[in-house]
Amino acid sequence: MTAMKAQVYRGAQQLCFEDIDPPALEAGDVLIRVVATGIAPQDINHCAATVGEWPRIFGREIVGTIAECGEAVQGWTKGQRVALRSRVPCLQCDDCINERFSACRGYRSQITTAGLIPSGGGFAEFVRVPQYLVDRGGLWAIPSSVSWEQALFLDPVQRCLGAIARADLKPGQLVWILGAGSLGSILTLILNRFGIRTVITDMSPDRLDRARDLNAGTVIPSVYDDLHTKIQSFTNSKGADAAIITIPTQHCLHHAIDGTRRGGKLILLCDDPFDRMQSIDPCLFSRRELSLSAGFTLAVRQRHLAEELICDRRLPLEQTISHRYSLEDLPIAIDRASAEVTDTVKLVVYPQVE
Numbered sequence: 586m587t588a589m590k591a592q593v594y595r596g597a598q599q600l601c602f603e604d605i606d607p608p609a610l611e612a613g614d615v616l617i618r619v620v621a622t623g624i625a626p627q628d629i630n631h632c633a634a635t636v637g638e639w640p641r642i643f644g645r646e647i648v649g650t651i652a653e654c655g656e657a658v659q660g661w662t663k664g665q666r667v668a669l670r671s672r673v674p675c676l677q678c679d680d681c682i683n684e685r686f687s688a689c690r691g692y693r694s695q696i697t698t699a700g701l702i703p704s705g706g707g708f709a710e711f712v713r714v715p716q717y718l719v720d721r722g723g724l725w726a727i728p729s730s731v732s733w734e735q736a737l738f739l740d741p742v743q744r745c746l747g748a749i750a751r752a753d754l755k756p757g758q759l760v761w762i763l764g765a766g767s768l769g770s771i772l773t774l775i776l777n778r779f780g781i782r783t784v785i786t787d788m789s790p791d792r793l794d795r796a797r798d799l800n801a802g803t804v805i806p807s808v809y810d811d812l813h814t815k816i817q818s819f820t821n822s823k824g825a826d827a828a829i830i831t832i833p834t835q836h837c838l839h840h841a842i843d844g845t846r847r848g849g850k851l852i853l854l855c856d857d858p859f860d861r862m863q864s865i866d867p868c869l870f871s872r873r874e875l876s877l878s879a880g881f882t883l884a885v886r887q888r889h890l891a892e893e894l895i896c897d898r899r900l901p902l903e904q905t906i907s908h909r910y911s912l913e914d915l916p917i918a919i920d921r922a923s924a925e926v927t928d929t930v931k932l933v934v935y936p937q938v939e
């Protein structure tokens with residue numbers, strides 16, 4: 586195979602559109618011709634920041650066709666349509682047995698790659714799925730009734746389901762979603778589908794308009810300094826039963842603490858550094874019996890439910906796509922999504938250059 590196009594990360598805010606060699610396969614690996622890649626919140630933050638070493642190629646929400654199978658691969662054939670899970674735990678180690686999946690060595694170290702330092706690789710024309718992922722459910726055969734763009738949501742839907750599971754919701758409870766970006770919008774759709782009431786807040790009027798279009802329960806601009814009092818008054822001074830924070834800002838965390846009821850749950854659905862955090866008094870948590878948990882891991886128990894929801898035509902995930910870009914224009918997409926108040930929700934890149 587000749588060279589392929591890729592967007593190579595070469596330091597903060599330096600994406601270079603380059604010709605590189607396609608990744609070489611080992612016997613148990615599968616090569617994917619990438620049809621589309623969803624831009625995840627981590628991709629946006631990683632491209633804008635200084636992340637470890639480079640060169641590397643980001644992009645972890647990938648759909649495509651199998652271009653080649655290593656000679657030891659069984660059960661997969663060239664031409665099949667697949668969606669990829671970026672990370673999969675081994676389910677055998679001590680951490681997995683104790684359900685600390687994100688601590689699993691395989692979960693942390695094994696990821697799809699377009700070559701260079703493995704980092705997802707979806708911002709390139711071809712990616713290699715290592716044998717570890719092929720053997721453990723990293724590939725999902727897309728049913729013929731499911732579109733490419735619907736299948737793109739496999740990874741983020743599974744993450745959102747993990748966060749919802751951590752909220753341990755009861756009938757009639759209210760979930761406050763902080764942030765109407767891609768994860769916030771997906772959460773809204775899923776919770777609506779489950780019949781759970783939601784309120785969603787964001788700084789961006791464009792994002793809130795889109796949330797209204799998705800039939801989000803209640804939409805409140807988060808420009809207010811007293812955002813939590815708006816939630817309190819909306820809930821008759823009770824507070825939300827759970828708050829799921831999708832945007833890592835001090836503003837969001839402080840308001841979530843103050844706008845959640847006694848005994849309520851705060852869940853972080855983000856893994857990027859918070860902006861200029863000041864200290865938070867831990868007594869706030871003990872006095873009001875709040876719990877804070879991280880729900881960003883690609884949830885194992887929700888794997889099959891994620892597949893079912895992707896196939897469910899009543900969950901219009903592709904309606905969260907606000908912008909589509911060619912691979913060459915990825916830096917424009919990242920810039921647009923990085924703005925302090927952005928109109929972007931879900932962004933998708935189409936890597937094939939032809």
Ligand SMILES: [Zn+2]
Binds near residue numbers: 677692
């Ligand atoms: Zn493990």
